[in-house]
Amino acid sequence: MLRNALEPWHLLVVVLVMVVLFGSKKLPDTARALGKSMRILKSEAKAMKDESPTATRAAADSAR
Secondary structure, eight states: OOTTTTOHHHHHHHHHHHHHHHOTTTHHHHHHHHHHHHHHHHHHHHHHHHSOHHHHHHHHHHHO
């Protein structure tokens, strides 16, 4: 059913709609903010993964 869901022309249409909706001046700022958010999310996920399981349990127990 969705065999050819993301062909190049689909992506072109999406980019065109984004430019029309947000304007060409806002897109670089939006992309920069999205990239910064993704970096923060990655670092927080890595920090949670690196935490020891006992520290996580202790923090959860103290919160109760």
